Amino acid sequence: MLAIYKKELRSYFTSMIGYVFMALFLSIVSFYFYMHNLNSRVANFEYTVSNVSFIFVLLVPLLTMRLMAEENKQKTDQLLLTSPVTATDIVMGKFFAVFTILTMIVAVISVYPLIMSRYGEVPFASAYASIIGFLLLGGAYLAMGLFLSSLTESQVIAAVITFIVFFLTLIMEVIAKNISTSHKTAFIAFTVLWLIICLVLWIMMRNITVAFGAGIIGMIVMTVIYMNNPSLFDGAIVKVVSWLSAMARFGNFYMGILDLSDIIYYLSIIFVFLFLSTQVIKKKRWS
Amino acid sequence: MIEVKNLVKRYGDHIAVDDLSFTVEKGQILGFLGPNGAGKSTTMNIITGYISATEGTVTVNGLDIFEEPEKVKQMIGYLPEFPPLYPELTVLEYLNFVADIKKVDRQSRSQMVKDIMETTKITDVKNRLIKHLSKGYKQRVGLAQAIMGYPELIILDEPTVGLDPKQIIEIRELIRELSNNHTVILSSHIMQEVSAVCDTILIIDKGKRVLQDKPENLSIHFGSKGGLKLVVRGDKDTVISELNKIEKITNLEESEALEEGTVSLTLYFREDDDIREEVFFSMSSIKMPILEMQSIRMSLEDIFIKVTQDDELHDINNSEITDEEEVVTDAGNL
Numbered sequence: 001m002l003a004i005y006k007k008e009l010r011s012y013f014t015s016m017i018g019y020v021f022m023a024l025f026l027s028i029v030s031f032y033f034y035m036h037n038l039n040s041r042v043a044n045f046e047y048t049v050s051n052v053s054f055i056f057v058l059l060v061p062l063l064t065m066r067l068m069a070e071e072n073k074q075k076t077d078q079l080l081l082t083s084p085v086t087a088t089d090i091v092m093g094k095f096f097a098v099f100t101i102l103t104m105i106v107a108v109i110s111v112y113p114l115i116m117s118r119y120g121e122v123p124f125a126s127a128y129a130s131i132i133g134f135l136l137l138g139g140a141y142l143a144m145g146l147f148l149s150s151l152t153e154s155q156v157i158a159a160v161i162t163f164i165v166f167f168l169t170l171i172m173e174v175i176a177k178n179i180s181t182s183h184k185t186a187f188i189a190f191t192v193l194w195l196i197i198c199l200v201l202w203i204m205m206r207n208i209t210v211a212f213g214a215g216i217i218g219m220i221v222m223t224v225i226y227m228n229n230p231s232l233f234d235g236a237i238v239k240v241v242s243w244l245s246a247m248a249r250f251g252n253f254y255m256g257i258l259d260l261s262d263i264i265y266y267l268s269i270i271f272v273f274l275f276l277s278t279q280v281i282k283k284k285r286w287s
Numbered sequence: 288m289i290e291v292k293n294l295v296k297r298y299g300d301h302i303a304v305d306d307l308s309f310t311v312e313k314g315q316i317l318g319f320l321g322p323n324g325a326g327k328s329t330t331m332n333i334i335t336g337y338i339s340a341t342e343g344t345v346t347v348n349g350l351d352i353f354e355e356p357e358k359v360k361q362m363i364g365y366l367p368e369f370p371p372l373y374p375e376l377t378v379l380e381y382l383n384f385v386a387d388i389k390k391v392d393r394q395s396r397s398q399m400v401k402d403i404m405e406t407t408k409i410t411d412v413k414n415r416l417i418k419h420l421s422k423g424y425k426q427r428v429g430l431a432q433a434i435m436g437y438p439e440l441i442i443l444d445e446p447t448v449g450l451d452p453k454q455i456i457e458i459r460e461l462i463r464e465l466s467n468n469h470t471v472i473l474s475s476h477i478m479q480e481v482s483a484v485c486d487t488i489l490i491i492d493k494g495k496r497v498l499q500d501k502p503e504n505l506s507i508h509f510g511s512k513g514g515l516k517l518v519v520r521g522d523k524d525t526v527i528s529e530l531n532k533i534e535k536i537t538n539l540e541e542s543e544a545l546e547e548g549t550v551s552l553t554l555y556f557r558e559d560d561d562i563r564e565e566v567f568f569s570m571s572s573i574k575m576p577i578l579e580m581q582s583i584r585m586s587l588e589d590i591f592i593k594v595t596q597d598d599e600l601h602d603i604n605n606s607e608i609t610d611e612e613e614v615v616t617d618a619g620n621l
Contacts, residue, residue, distance in 0.1 A: 003387030007376075015375050079371035079432065082335040083388045084361040285339050
């Protein structure tokens with residue numbers, strides 16, 4: 001894992017991309033810092049952080065697009081997969097390399113509240129809670145980007161898909177607010193979603209019994225629940241959609257609340273996407 | 288050392304490898320030969336654990352690649368069809384990285400990297416970025432990568448592609464050197480290359496094993512006959528009737544004469560016979576001078592083409608040969 005981590009980190013700084021990413025990132029954050037804190041004479045650094053968190057949607061694809069796609073294209077995955085390293089080593093090494101870059105940026109950002117504190121009172125608790133939240137949010141986006149990059153051979157496609165998915169997470173909350181909350185809609189939506197999952201399952205595994213069986217069982221289970229207790233489905237789509245919205249959770253952090261459930265939420269998103277990435281790598285062997 | 292048993296790889300309806308079995312002993316060089324798309328690379332990718340097999344097993348030193356991939360991968364060095372290089376790294380950085388992921392000891396690492404660069408002759412370019420190297424150098428860096436850590440089994444997929452003749456000879460020598468301490472499997476679609484370095488040749492076609500033997504024994508398998516090309520100045524009928532007196536000649540083929548007043552013939556006889564002297568004396572007895580005489584053997588290329596061509600084609604060729612034989616016998620009777 002360490003070998004891959006070191007190589008990955010170094011390759012960001014032997015090419016331009018690491019510097020460009022950091023420079024762009026810091027200049028955008030600094031500009032927001034100037035606008036929301038310095039220029040408007042406000043000491044709450046969390047305003048800057050919460051306003052600038054859309055930055056991940058724009059910049060993370062730049063960092064993660066090459067992670068796996070490049071290996072697939074250059075056929076260097078052949079070296080990695082025929083060496084005595086596991087898929088987990090590869091994914092973790094790569095994730096921590098990009099996470100280190102993000103940590104470096106966040107380390108610089110952490111200085112900003114200190115600068116302000118020279119000139120007056122700064123609410124440090126909420127400032128640093130928001131910075132921690134910012135780091136976790138970034139980690140979640142990096143893990144998603146890594147996963148999406150592992151699906152393709154082309155950096156461009158990886159970047160575009162990543163951007164679209166990130167953009168969806170950004171507007172997820174708005175979507176959630178406008179979805180019907182009736183239990184009937186929820187039931188139909190979940191059934192369709194389940195069938196799509198089964199279709200994906202079939203495409204990936206080419207095993208008709210598993211896909212078909214899962215489809216039938218899922219439908220039966222859902223129908224039974226719906227018949228017995230339809231109120232379970234009330235507003236269910238909204239709940240699920242807003243649960244998926246990475247941004248919504250961010251609210252607590254910037255109010256200075258370090259809630260364990262929020263931290264676990266982000267950590268589990270990171271875990272899930274890293275896990276999925278290892279599965280994609282392993283699956284390649286079985287295709 | 289390595290044992291491959293009943294290997295099958297299916298992609299949907301397409302069968303890439305079809306019930307392939309073979310073994311390689313320690314210290315041997317196995318040449319993997321077959322036309323493009325025969326399943327060479329697929330088999331190698333399975334052995335190295337890059338892809339899985341649909342059925343069958345691969346064991347290296349008694350360890351199964353599907354059950355203990357990490358341990359087996361540590362024993363294998365692999366140069367795939369396209370050398371897996373990171374263009375943005377320098378040669379030295381790249382080889383250090385490879386040593387890292389192959390879990391080479393920290394103490395012996397720098398010495399090993401140095402030695403391997405010496406043997407593959409890439410020391411001069413060690414500080415250059417890989418993307419600036421020529422194809423030949425890239426291939427050699429790929430080879431250096433495969434020997435990193437001195438694994439017991441080295442698998443090379445077309446190692447000499449893109450090299451110039453001098454480099455090809457160097458690489459062949461290197462492979463021969465390696466076989467002192469390592470087992471080597473290499474693939475190629477070039478016959479001479481395989482026959483020049485390998486102890487055993489395995490010919491596969493459409494994923495199936497066609498033949499496995501030592502290179503020098505290959506021609507025996509096809510009941511090939513010795514042949515003699517002959518150009519004689521003189522009258523065709525006299526020459527043929529005189530030659531028919533030599534019993535060892537099994538077959539006689541006539542080809543178009545290139546010069547006027549000459550006869551061009553190809554004589555076939557059993558391989559262990561030598562009829563050159565008899566032909567000489569028989570021609571000299573009728574005072575018809577031999578202008579050219581040349582022995583022909585079935586070349587490795589012929590064997591290769593013969594064993595890998597379609598069955599249909601094979602049949603057509605056979606029937607053509609029989610037709611010609613008839614013609615020849617007719618001519619002989621005249």
